[in-house]
Amino acid sequence: MTTRLVLDTVALAGETPDVQQPWADLGLKDDEYSQIRAILGRRPSSSELAMYSVMWSEHCSYKSSKVHLRRFGESLTDAMRQRLLVGIGENAGVVDVGDGLAVTFKIESHNHPSYVEPYQGAATGVGGIVRDILAMGARPVALLDSLRVGPLDAVDTRRVLPGVVAGVGGYGNCLGLPNVGGEVVFDPSYAGNPLVNALCVGVLRHDEVHLAKASGAGNRVLLYGAATGGDGIGGVSVLASETFEAAHRPAKRPSVQVGDPFMEKLLIECTLELFNGQLITGIQDLGGAGLSCATSELASSGGSGMRIQLDLVPLRDTSLTPEEILMSESQERMMAIVEPQQVQPFLAVCDRWGVEATDIGEVTDSGRLVIDWQGQRIVDVPPGSVAHDGPVYERPLCRPAAHDALASDSAERLSRPGGGAELRATVLALAASPNLCDRSWVTDQYDRYVQGNTVLAQPEDAGVIRIDEGSGRGVAVSTDCNARFVQLDPYAGAQLALAEAYRNVAVSGARPIAVTDCLNFGSPEDPGVMWQFAEAVRGLADGCRELEIPVTGGNVSFYNQTGDTAILPTPVVGVLGVIDDVRRRTPIGFTGPGCAVYLLGETRDELSGSEWAVVVHDHLGGHPPAVDLAAERALADVMVAAAAERLLSSAHDLSEGGLAQALVESCLRRGVGVGIALPGLDPLVALFSESTSRALVSLPTTQEVRLAELCSEHGVPSTRLGETVGIGGAAEIDVAALFNLPLDELRAAWSTTLPSALDNA
Amino acid sequence: MRVGVVTFPGSLDDVDARRAVRLAGADAVPLWHGTDELAGVDAVVLPGGFSYGDYLRCGAIARFSPVMGAVTSAARRGMPVLGICNGFQILCESNLLPGALVRNDSRRFVCRDQGLRIENTATAWTSAYTLREEVTLVLKNGEGGYVANAATLQRLEDEGRVVARYLGDNPNGSMREIAGICNERGNVVGLMPHPEHAVNDLCGPGTDGSRFFTSVLSAVVAA
Amino acid sequence: MPRVVVDVMPKADLLDPQGKAVYGALSRLGLGGVRGVRQGKRFELDLEGQLSEDRLVDLHRVAETLLSNPVIEDFVVRVEQP
Amino acid sequence: MPRVVVDVMPKADLLDPQGKAVYGALSRLGLGGVRGVRQGKRFELDLEGQLSEDRLVDLHRVAETLLSNPVIEDFVVRVEQP
């Protein structure tokens, strides 16, 4: 057994100002350390140092991004505020969806942990975002996962991707949350830097919103859920080693966290029952920075003080030091503020669910966060200084010199295939390419049916969930980002990501109302990366303002890079929409022969950054497709109106792979063929251009007149391409005068790519 | 007519099973794992999910819960019991049905719309189907491979106790493509696929699953 | 502090997809001369106090009813640190 | 025919949800005096021919890379029937 030599207390810190502290090893800069000393008027105790170092880290303090993220709040208009019940700054934003119902949703990254241990990294990423949603007072109802990994044929991708998928599925399936969407993208820049972004949606009534606030002196602080172990605190062992006799140093603590989805499921049901019984006045999940974060944020937001008796925290590993307990990222824990007379009923509910709960302290009106350990004071700080007054940096930013060359190297000048045979082969090659092929190897590992409210899930454009069985009210969610476009132009690229997610939601028949974002970038210390970041945030904020939908919350993940090479800048955008009656949603697949097929929107010669350019020419350069958010809104108006009138049999947005890929997916969904004539453009452009604000729709011929009216009313160009023809494997995509492609052949190409690369990997 | 739906810690499809029972026209009665009271129900559904996390073996810990004591004796007296997915695993672990369910041969969780052939319409839960009818339900499991020794398999076949078989590619390595079986009396049925996810056109692959729940209504009325 | 180990292995005549997968991977990793692989579970139980005959009987019962399923698995109970 | 056993256990510092679940079930089954349970994997590899030093080195490599995940697990290789 290790014996602790010295407990570094607040008193001791006052008496020994000159003790050398390992602030640099904890990631603090010297001016940050001086700032802490200034705040406290003495050196911090080792526990205080632990808390500040983790709370002032990039991950928790947003020190590099804060000045930019302000734009989201500053660009809010009254129209955007209308539905916003809770905005940026809480665990997740909350929006009104009508009938007294509200929806909360947020996306978060768990990138690096998923590289180190793909299964557990992804699993605990899901667990973390679900607790954020739960902490708002909501019942979690759906998950989406947005994944980016290295090339499909890279050896490490076969370690990372199957592990991540099994982890997302293993955790989400066990929670009983339907997985209704996401992305799987392959690109060399993500080798060694996979992105695992998980989005959770929750539903609550307006009066059920809970906030992370500790108020009311005398209220109790309850920690409940899993016991605390040495998870994810590899970094703090430097502190432990300071206070342990060298020979008795504990082994280096693991830096990975292991998830227990069963515990989380109990935590969800238990917490919902606690909300229901009105037994909670404030609540916070324990995620990054664990108890340091939960205690300081609760106390600071409540404008109160808090006294915690740290030795009451139930431990899985009794050798943990107080510093380690404060920083442990053990999963499946929550902290609640409870009125004294409610503590007994609170404990009874926890007991019923088999969830351990412990009263570890109280809310005070001292304005200080104080923490005691075995009768000695080890922390005495102003909670706001830990939670909110971290350093803020205006990092230098600079448009990289190479950017001009990249922008001028446009794909429109690449050689184009000539005749029908070559176009046919290109359609097949794109359909079979890793970024466009069938995703079911991944999505079949996710339960999309549980809870019985899933109206649309993969491979539809948006996940659609019914949230009220009586009225049929539902929400639609989609996450998107074409990072190549962001690389070519971060401002426009971020807007294109927004536009795509917005369009996916609208095409399913839902009205887009809110945004969440996960900004995955390289190092903020690289001025080029910082320029990308600033431009992307500016683009997103401006775009949201034009579309009149607010950003309600999100997450920033920096340092996704290997050496000096950053990932493609990847601001993943999640858009949430509302649909009054989910029976009126529009699916992507052609439903049967004899329907008219239309292309809505305008197609331009826009091939830079496209799948065609990458797959056929391995080329990235030029300007991304033009952003036209007004056209995007007009298209959405048509799609939402058409869905409400039940005009359409199917609707599918055009994005990666252009019209060709939209046809492939609409045909293969139910095995229905199509006969079309391309409009009078260069056929390559007609098939593969990735111009925005477009959708492929099919409808009974009796409805064509009404569709034409709607389109002209909103100024959306529409082109009749042809009709659906035939059903089954022998049905074809028949492009007049150019080629025909039997669905059987197409399906074989489209569906074998992932299994043949990943099975028995 | 009252149909109990048990909730174990970690049950997930209990909500769906209750909805399916209601849509069939019966009262859905929630039953809690920790009591040995069956609240006067006429039949019991053990729903899907990951009871106790399914960490040890699926269904291995749920078997020892108080409610399973009551379900086991009621089943032995003839009460209709349907175990779906995790419920099927619990029935096997409880020795109410023979054999066991092991890890899918793909070693992956699989969720997909699955064709089945109904091969026994004499059970309490399948009387509303026609023999050899082909239906589509949702299959979603990580450990759905049915195994039993040769003698048990032979006996199941001889006695016509294979209730449903997978059509097309075997999704999980189940012996003889077995998707569901029943006990000798036909009151206890275990089924890997999920009929409760196929009870309306909107949120699942059609309505082929409804008749599991209407079947039991007539079974109870007839009894 | 006595430690009891319970090894639970899939029955020899049953399909063991996990063992089979490991077997396949071994040859791809260039480890030849393997006739077969089976994958089972290992439980380590750390006990308080002394190990008596009675407790070992209890442990056997638990190994048989909870830790293994006799339809598909065999088990062995071993005392590691008596 | 030599048999090599590889025991893979979750690292002591890490949460072991499986062992925790068994631990909870044990007390419900009336088996008292258990301080902790951990659940891991046991691999039995049946080999052809003789066990040489070289093959044992290979087996260690396989145990480390394929059979266990060093980030979260520890392993032990044992020769059962030399």
Ligand SMILES: Nc1ncnc2c1ncn2[C@@H]1O[C@H](COP(=O)(O)OP(=O)(O)O)[C@@H](O)[C@H]1O
């Ligand atoms: N990219 C972003 N866009 C908008 N809001 C953001 C973004 N990144 C972080 N936020 C918001 O800042 C707050 C703090 O973020 P975070 O630390 O991730 O929350 P939590 O502690 O709940 O995980 C949250 O309200 C979050 O929604």
Ligand SMILES: [Mg+2]
């Ligand atoms: Mg949070």
